[in-house]
Amino acid sequence: MLVFPDTSSYVLAKVNVNLVWNMIFVFELNTETANRYFIIIDDVWKEEDWKIIKAAFTNNCNGSRIIATTRITNVARSCCSNSGDQLYQMPVLNDVDSRRLFLKRIFQHNNPCPPKLKTVSDKILKKCGGLPLAIITIASLLANKPHNADEWEKLEDSIGNGLSYENDGGGTGMKDILLLSYWDLPHHLKTCLLYLCIYPEDQRINCADLKWKWIAEGFIAAPWGNLCQEAENYFNELVNRNMIQPVDVGRDGLVHYCQVHDMVLDLIISLSEEENFATVLNRRVCNSLPSKIRRLSMQSTGKGNKGAIHAVTTSKLHVRSLNVFGETEPVPPLVDFHSLRVLDFDSCNWLEKEHIKNIGSCSQLRYLRISGTQITELPGEIGKLQFLETLDLQGCGDLITLPSTMVQLQKLARLLIHHHIWLPAGVIGSLHALEEISHIYRVDNPVKFAEELRHLTKLRKLSMNCYPDICSDYLERYLEVLQSSLSELCKFNLRYLHTSEEIGDYLLGGRRLRFPHLHLVKSVFTHETRFERIPMGMASINDLVHLDIEVKWFDEKGLHLLMGMPCLTHLQLSVIAAEDSTWGPYFPGYGFTPVTVGSNGFKFLKVFCFTLKDYTGIGITFAPGAMPALGRLHLCWKARDVMHKDPGAGMGIEHLSGLAHLQVVTDCSYATVAEVEAVEGKATPLHPNRHTLQVHLHRKNKKGMFKDDKERDRERDHYDYVQYIGNM
Numbered sequence: 001m002l003v004f005p006d007t008s009s010y011v012l013a014k015v016n017v018n019l020v021w022n023m024i025f026v027f028e029l030n031t032e033t034a035n036r037y038f039i040i041i042d043d044v045w046k047e048e049d050w051k052i053i054k055a056a057f058t059n060n061c062n063g064s065r066i067i068a069t070t071r072i073t074n075v076a077r078s079c080c081s082n083s084g085d086q087l088y089q090m091p092v093l094n095d096v097d098s099r100r101l102f103l104k105r106i107f108q109h110n111n112p113c114p115p116k117l118k119t120v121s122d123k124i125l126k127k128c129g130g131l132p133l134a135i136i137t138i139a140s141l142l143a144n145k146p147h148n149a150d151e152w153e154k155l156e157d158s159i160g161n162g163l164s165y166e167n168d169g170g171g172t173g174m175k176d177i178l179l180l181s182y183w184d185l186p187h188h189l190k191t192c193l194l195y196l197c198i199y200p201e202d203q204r205i206n207c208a209d210l211k212w213k214w215i216a217e218g219f220i221a222a223p224w225g226n227l228c229q230e231a232e233n234y235f236n237e238l239v240n241r242n243m244i245q246p247v248d249v250g251r252d253g254l255v256h257y258c259q260v261h262d263m264v265l266d267l268i269i270s271l272s273e274e275e276n277f278a279t280v281l282n283r284r285v286c287n288s289l290p291s292k293i294r295r296l297s298m299q300s301t302g303k304g305n306k307g308a309i310h311a312v313t314t315s316k317l318h319v320r321s322l323n324v325f326g327e328t329e330p331v332p333p334l335v336d337f338h339s340l341r342v343l344d345f346d347s348c349n350w351l352e353k354e355h356i357k358n359i360g361s362c363s364q365l366r367y368l369r370i371s372g373t374q375i376t377e378l379p380g381e382i383g384k385l386q387f388l389e390t391l392d393l394q395g396c397g398d399l400i401t402l403p404s405t406m407v408q409l410q411k412l413a414r415l416l417i418h419h420h421i422w423l424p425a426g427v428i429g430s431l432h433a434l435e436e437i438s439h440i441y442r443v444d445n446p447v448k449f450a451e452e453l454r455h456l457t458k459l460r461k462l463s464m465n466c467y468p469d470i471c472s473d474y475l476e477r478y479l480e481v482l483q484s485s486l487s488e489l490c491k492f493n494l495r496y497l498h499t500s501e502e503i504g505d506y507l508l509g510g511r512r513l514r515f516p517h518l519h520l521v522k523s524v525f526t527h528e529t530r531f532e533r534i535p536m537g538m539a540s541i542n543d544l545v546h547l548d549i550e551v552k553w554f555d556e557k558g559l560h561l562l563m564g565m566p567c568l569t570h571l572q573l574s575v576i577a578a579e580d581s582t583w584g585p586y587f588p589g590y591g592f593t594p595v596t597v598g599s600n601g602f603k604f605l606k607v608f609c610f611t612l613k614d615y616t617g618i619g620i621t622f623a624p625g626a627m628p629a630l631g632r633l634h635l636c637w638k639a640r641d642v643m644h645k646d647p648g649a650g651m652g653i654e655h656l657s658g659l660a661h662l663q664v665v666t667d668c669s670y671a672t673v674a675e676v677e678a679v680e681g682k683a684t685p686l687h688p689n690r691h692t693l694q695v696h697l698h699r700k701n702k703k704g705m706f707k708d709d710k711e712r713d714r715e716r717d718h719y720d721y722v723q724y725i726g727n728m
Contacts, residue, residue: 036062036063036064037057037064037065038064038065038066038067039057039065039066039067040066040067040068040069041053041066041067041068041069042068042069043069043070043071043262044068044069044070044072044075044079045070045072045075046075047074047075047078050068050075050078050079051078054066054079071263076089092129092130092131093130093131093132093135094130095125095130098125098128098130098135099121099125101132101135101136101139102121102124102125102128102135102138102139103121103139105135105136105139105140105143105242106139106142106143106147114147116148116149117147117149117152120149120152120153120156121152123156124138124152124155124156124159127156127159127160131174133174133261133263134174134177136242137177137178137180137181137242138155138159138177138180139242140181140240140241140242141155141180141181141184141241142155143240144184144240144241155180158180159176159177159180160173160176174263175263175266175267178263178264178267179267181241181242181243182243182267182268182271184241185241185243188219188220188221188234189234189237189238189241191219192214192219192234192235192238193238193243193244193268194268194271194272194275194277194278195210195213195214195217195219195278195295196210196244196260196265196268197265197268197269197272197277197278197280197297198278198280198295198297198321198323199260199265199297199323200282200299200325201262201265201282202259202262203259203325204247204248204257204258204259205257205258205259205260206256206257207235207255207256207257207258208256209369209392210235210258211228211231211232211234211235212231212367212389212390212414213321213342213344213367214231214234215227215228215231215366215389216341216342216366216367216389216390217320217321217341217342217366218341219234220234235255235258239255239258243260243264244258244259244260245258245259245260245261246258247259253570253606253607253631253632276290276292276294277294277295278294278295278296278297278321279293279294279295279296279297279308280297280299281296281297281298281299281300281308281328282297282299282300289307289308289311290311291311291315292315292318293308293311293312293315293318293319294318294319294320294321295319295320295321295322295323296308296312296319296321296322296323297323297325298322298323298324298325298328298331299325299326299328300326300328309330309331309332312332313332313333316332316335316336316337316338316339317337317338317339318339319337319339319340320339320340320341320342321340321341321342321343322337322340322342322343322344323342323344323346324344324345324346324348325346325347325348326346326347326348327348327349327350328348331355333358334355334356334358334359334361334362335358335361336361337361337362338361338362338363338364339364340362340364340365341364341365341366341367342365342366342367343359343362343365343367343368343369344367344368344369344371345369345370345371345372345373346369346371346372347371347372347395348370348371348372348373349372349373349374350373351370351373351374351375352373352374352375353375353376353377353378353379356370356378356379357379357381358381359379359381359382359385360379360381360382360383360384360385361381361384362385363384363385363386363387364387365385365387365388366387366388366389366390367388367389367390368382368385368388368390368391368392369390369392369395370392370393370395370396371392371394371395371396372395373395373396373398374398375396375398375399376398376399376400377399377400377403378393378399378402378403379403380403380404380405381405382403382405382406382409383403383405383406383407383408383409384405384408385409386408386409386410386411387411388409388411388412389411389412389413389414390412390413390414390416391409391412391414391415391416392414392416393416393417393418393421394416394417394418394438394439395418396417396418396421397418397420398420399417399418399420399421400420400421400422401421401422401423401424402417402421402422402423402424402427404424404426404427406424406427406431407426407427407430407431409431410430410431410432410433411433412431412433412434413433413434413435413436413458414434414435414436415431415434415436415437415438416436416437416438416439417438417439417440418439419439419441419442419465420441420442421442422442422443422444423440423442423443423444423449424444425443425444425445425448425449426448426452428449428452428453428456429451429452429453429455429456431456432455432456432457432458433458434456434458434459435458435459435460435461435493436459436460436461436462437456437459437461437462437463437464438461438463438498439463439465440462440463440464440465440466441464441465441466442466443466446466446474446478447474447477447478447481449466450478450481450482450485451481451485453482453485453486453489454484454485454488454489456489457489457492457493458492458493459489459492459493459494460493460494460495460496461494461495461496461498462486462489462494462496462497462498463496463498464498464499464500464503465499465500465503466500466503467500467502467503479503479506482503483506483507486507490521494521495521495522496521496522497521497524498524504531505531508524508531508535508537508538521541521543521544522543522544522545522546524541524544524546524547524548524549530550530551530552530576531549531550531551531552532551532552532553533551533552533553533554533555533557533558534549534551534554534557534558534559534561534562535561536561538561538562538565539561539564539565541565542565542566542567543567544565544567544568545567545568545569545570546568546569546570547562547565547568547570547571547572548572549572549573549574550573550574550575550576551573551574551575551576552575552576553575554573554575554595554619555595556595558595559595559597560601562601562602563597563600563601563602564601566603566604567604568602568604568605569604569605569606569607569629570605570606570607571602571605571607571608571609572609572611573608573609573610573611574611574612574613575610575611575612575613575619576613576614594619594620594621595619595620595621596620596621596622596623597620597621597622597623597626597627598623598625598626599623599624599625599626599628602626602627602629602630603628603629604629605627605629605630606629606630606631606632607630607631607632607634608627608630608632608633608634609633609634609636610633610634610635610636611635611636611637612636612637612638612641612642613638614638614641619637620651621650621651621652622651622652622653622655622656623652623655624652624655625655626652626655626656627656627658628657628658629658630656630658630659631658631659631660631661632659632660632661632662632663633653633656633659633661633662633663634663634664634665635662635663635664635665635683636664636665636667637665637666637667637679638666638667638669638671639666639667639668639671639675639676639678639679640669640670640671640675642679642682643671643675643678643679650682650685651682651683653683653684653685653687654685654686654687654688656687657688657689659687659689659693660689660692660693660694661693661694661696662683662684662693662694662695662696663695663696663698664680664683664684664695664696664697664698665698665699665700666679666680666697666698666699666700667700667701668699668700668701668702668704668705669701669704669705670704670706670712671704671705671706672705672706672707672708672709672711672712673705673706673707673708674708676699676705680697684697
C-alpha cells in the first residue's frame with residue numbers, strides 16, 4: 001500500500017509530479033504491467049492537485065484502486081470523473097448525538113441543559129449541521145461564557161446561515177466559526193496560539209518544549225515570577241477552548257504531546273501572515289515575502305527558500321525565531337542575529353558544526369534545540385549565549401562531549417542531553433540557574449560530579465543513571481557524596497528524582513532512608529530499579545505525590561507501606577515474578593495470592609497504573625470503599641498467566657466509585673481467544689458509572705493468540721518436538 005499521509009505537506013500546493021513518480025518507483029509499482037496498486041491519498045484540498053496526482057497513475061484495467069479523502073465537495077466530485085468511480089459522503093451526527101456532544105462539553109457529566117437555554121441551543125445545533133468540529137468549537141466557546149440566553153443568542157446570530165456539506169463545500173463557514181473562537185481569546189492566548197503555526201501539519205508537538213518557547217519569546221506574563229506554571233495555565237486554557245488537541249495523555253493524566261487541527265492550523269497561518277507574525281515555508285505558493293521577517297518556519301525545500309534566506313539575512317535584526325524541520329536546507333548563516341530568541345533544528349541530519357560556528361553572535365538566544373543530527377562537536381562559542389535558558393541535545397546521539405565554555409551559561413535552566421554524551425568535570429557546579437537536568441549517564445569524574453550537584457539549589461528535576469564501573473572503595477565514596485548532595489538539594493527545590501537501579505537501591509532499599517530530606521520529594525521514578533519488595537524506607541516519604549516503582553514481589557506488607565503515604569496521588573506499580581525459562585513459553589511463572597485494597601488508605605490517589613510481568617493471577621482486588629478519589633485505572637497483564645491462577649476471580653473494579661477512565665492492555669501471547677475475552681471481562685464489569693465510564697481495551701502480541709486449546713496443544717507438541725531434536 002502506498003499512503004501519502006498528508007497531501008498538503010507532501011505533494012500539494014505546488015505539486016511535484018516527479019515526487020509522485022519517485023514514490024511509485026520506491027514501492028516498485030509499474031502501472032503499465034500486470035501489477036496492481038492500491039493507493040490512499042488523504043485530505044486533498046484542490047481540484048488541480050487531484051488532476052496532477054491522478055495523471056501519474058494510469059488505469060491498467062487490472063483492478064487497481066485509488067481512494068482520496070477531502071472535506072471539500074467540489075474536490076470530491078472531481079475525484080469521481082470516471083464512470084466506475086463512487087463518492088461516499090461521511091454521515092453527519094444525528095440530532096441525539098449532536099446534542100449529547102454539545103451538552104457534555106458545556107455542562108459536563110451529562111447534566112441537562114437548563115430550560116431557558118433549550119430553544120437557543122436547538123438553533124445553534126441546527127446551524128452546526130451535525131459537523132463534530134463545529135459542535136465542539138461552539139460548545140467550547142460557550143463553556144467559557146455565562147449560561148444565559150442573551151449571550152447564547154448573540155453567538156447564534158454571529159454564526160450566520162449555518163453549516164452543511166452542501167453549503168460549506170469550501171470550508172468558509174467552518175472558518176468563520178473558528179474565527180469566533182479565535183477573536184474570543186484574550187490577547188495573550190491569541191499570541192500563544194498563533195505561535196503554533198510554526199509547526200508542520202500533523203506534527204506531534206512536545207508540550208514542554210512549546211511552553212519553554214513561549215517563555216523564551218516573552219509571551220508569558222507571571223506577576224509572581226512562576227513562568228512555568230503560568231505557561232501551563234495558558235496551555236490548559238487553549239486545550240479547554242478546543243484550539244489545541246491533546247494526542248498523548250500519559251498515565252498520570254498529563255498531556256505530553258499535542259496537535260493542531262489542520263483547519264485551525266490553516267486559519268492561524270493565514271492570520272499570522274496578515275499580521276506578519278510568522279512566515280511559514282511549507283510547499284504552499286508564497287507570492288511574496290514580508291520586508292521584515294520576525295519568525296521563520298522552514299518545513300520544506302524549494303525555490304522559495306532562497307528568497308526567504310535572503311529576506312531573513314537582510315532583516316536579521318528583527319528575526320526572533322527560526323525553526324527548521326527535516327531535510328530543509330540551506331539555512332541562513334547564523335551571524336549577528338541579535339534579536340533571535342528561539343533556534344530549533346528538528347530532525348536535521350544534514351546539520352554540521354560549520355552551520356552553527358557563529359552561534360555566539362546570537363546574543364539574545366534563550367532556546368536552542370538540536371535534534372536528529374550527526375553533529376559530533378559543539379562550537380566553543382556557545383558559551384557566549386549569556387541568556388540561554390534551554391539547551392536540548394537529546395537528539396544528538398553522535399555528540400561526544402560538551403565544550404568547557406558551558407560554564408559561562410549562567411542563566412541556563414534546562415540541560416537535556418543524549419545519554420551517550422560525556423559530561424566534563426567542573427561544568428555542572430557552575431550552572432547555578434539549572435532547574436532541570438536529564439539523561440546524565442556518563443561523567444568524567446563521578447565524585448566531583450556528585451559534589452557539584454549540591455550547589456544547584458534551584459534544581460527541581462533530576463534524571464541520572466550514572467553508576468560508574470569503578471572499584472568498590474571509590475564507588476562507596478561516590479554514593480556517600482551523592483547521598484549528601486541529594487539530601488541538600490531536597491531541602492531546597494528538588495521534587496522530581498529519576499535514578500538508576502543501583503542508585504535507587506542504595507538510597508531507598510534499606511529499612512530507613514539514606515538521607516533525611518527525601519520525604520520532601522514529590523515525584524520518584526525508579527521504573528528501571530527492580531526492588532525485591534517495596535522498600536521499608538518508603539514509609540518515611542510523607543510528601544510523595546507521584547511514585548513509579550517496580551518490584552519482584554508484592555504482598556500485604558508492601559501494600560500497607562504504600563497505603564501509608566498520605567499525599568500519594570499517582571502510583572505506577574509494576575510487579576515481576578521470575579519465570580523458569582526451562583519451562584518454555586507455555587507454562588506460566590510464579591504467582592501469589594492477590595492483595596486486597598480496603599477503605600483505609602489511598603484516600604487521595606487519582607491515578608493507579610498496575611502492571612504484571614511474567615506472573616500468574618490478577619495480583620490485586622478492590623474492596624468496597626477502596627480508592628475513593630481514583631479517576632484513572634490502567635491495567636497491563638498477560639491473559640494466559642491471569643487465567644492460569646485466577647480463572648474465575650473478579651477484581652472488584654465496580655467498587656471504585658469515582659472511576660472515569662479505565663485502560664486495559666492485555667498481552668495475548670499463548671492465550672486462547674476465550675481466555676483473552678475472559679480477562680478483559682474481569683476488568684470491565686457492570687460498573688455503577690458505566691454510562692459515563694470511558695473504557696479502552698488494547699491487545700498486544702495478537703499474532704501469538706490461539707483460536708482454542710486444541711490449536712495451542714498442537715503448537716506445544718511441535719515446540720516439545722523441536723526441543724527434543726535440539727537436545728539430541
